[in-house]
């Protein structure tokens with residue numbers, strides 16, 4: 210992915226020169242590679258996609274994708290007939306719909322697939338799609354297990370098809386700005402990264418209301434369950450699958466994966482953590498779920514400590530604090546704030562209070578001589594700089610990147626390897642939580658070890 214040259218105006222406050230203590234900047238227009246140009250696509254270059262999974266996320270992806278220039282939905286697939294109706298409401302009344310995604314993969318008129326199925330179906334859909342010669346945009350977390358991720362990477366590499374995973378932080382303008390600032394060395398040496406997200410409502414905790422008409426008549430419940438041990442029809446599992454490890458990947462795969470993907474993008478990391486250690490529990494939503502609703506994890510990213518917290522019992526807006534020897538960068542949904550730090554003493558060392566008077570006075574005189582502002586000369590003040598922009602829920606540009614890659618065959622940033630590495634961090638957090646001990650990724654055996 211190309212990087213964008215931001216205007217000088219956006220960097221004008223970056224120098225350590227004297228000035229106001231707080232400079233506020235608005236992020237400029239989207240970088241060119243993330244802007245759909247309505248006139249840029251020839252009719253012959255139209256991308257026709259098949260949609261697999263038209264649920265909560267899939268219906269949003271579908272609605273947005275069809276507004277992109279040169280992008281057309283050719284057919285949709287879901288196991289629940291109510292979502293056939295929904296797909297036709299979104300796209301057009303005569304949109305071909307099916308319960309069998311293989312029909313979309315066999316359709317030569319379809320160039321690529323957009324898939325938003327529950328996590329336990331990701332591997333099969335991606336492997337089948339790339340094996341059938343289709344590029345695929347698959348929702349995050351890429352995999353439901355480390356082994357699934359390994360199989361997906363193998364299949365994608367064998368096929369040479371484009372795979373993009375749907376963690377849209379990678380297409381966020383705010384994260385792109387943070388990435389640029391970090392790459393310029395603004396933070397100095399990285400010390401520690403923190404990230405957190407909290408929610409405090411039933412919907413945020415995945416207690417979704419199942420569609421009232423759902424029944425085995427209009428849903429292929431058997432296929433929905435995939436290879437998971439079969440259970441009688443349960444509309445709550447259908448709607449709230451994230452609560453159970455058999456189908457979902459917990460707060461790690463649902464939410465942490467966004468924090469991790471965004472961090473990997475901003476810091477230029479494309480590797481799993483060396484080690485993960487997580488604690489947590491089911492502290493608030495005792496509704497029969499088997500995945501924690503609170504989880505805190507400490508990672509070792511090649512020496513860089515990364516501390517991430519997910520909490521479904523207290524609302525806390527998604528935030529990163531990226532800490533370096535030259536300052537602090539705080540990144541939120543629509544803004545970032547850079548607070549430079551000199552790394553030098555701002556005051557005489559309080560330790561010298563323990564000196565006898567003569568030594569103390571000599572130290573103080575020398576310190577003030579060397580550090581006090583000189584009369585008649587400008588005072589250098591550290592400058593806090595803030596940038597604000599659109600919310601970094603950048604699904605539309607993220608989808609645009611994928612469709613452009615399908616057209617141009619240019620590689621995407623969040624490819625199958627990046628997606629695998631981000632998902633591994635989540636699987637390691639879950640493994641550590643369940644094993645109650647630190648875990649590491651063993652590349653030789655491609656397994657998580659205790």
Ligand SMILES: NC(=O)c1ccc[n+]([C@@H]2O[C@H](COP(=O)([O-])OP(=O)(O)OC[C@H]3O[C@@H](n4cnc5c(N)ncnc54)[C@H](O)[C@@H]3O)[C@@H](O)[C@H]2O)c1
Pocket residue numbers: 261262263264265266267286287288289292308310325326327328330348349350375376377432433447448462463
């Ligand atoms: N990027 C984001 O911000 C974001 C947000 C929400 C969800 N997601 C991801 O999107 C995916 C879907 O989540 P959701 O909330 O939309 O789930 P959902 O349960 O609302 O929808 C999933 C749909 O997939 C269908 N489906 C399941 N198996 C299928 C199969 N084999 N063939 C065809 N259709 C099948 C189901 O019938 C259902 O309609 C998940 O991986 C989730 O993590 C991403």
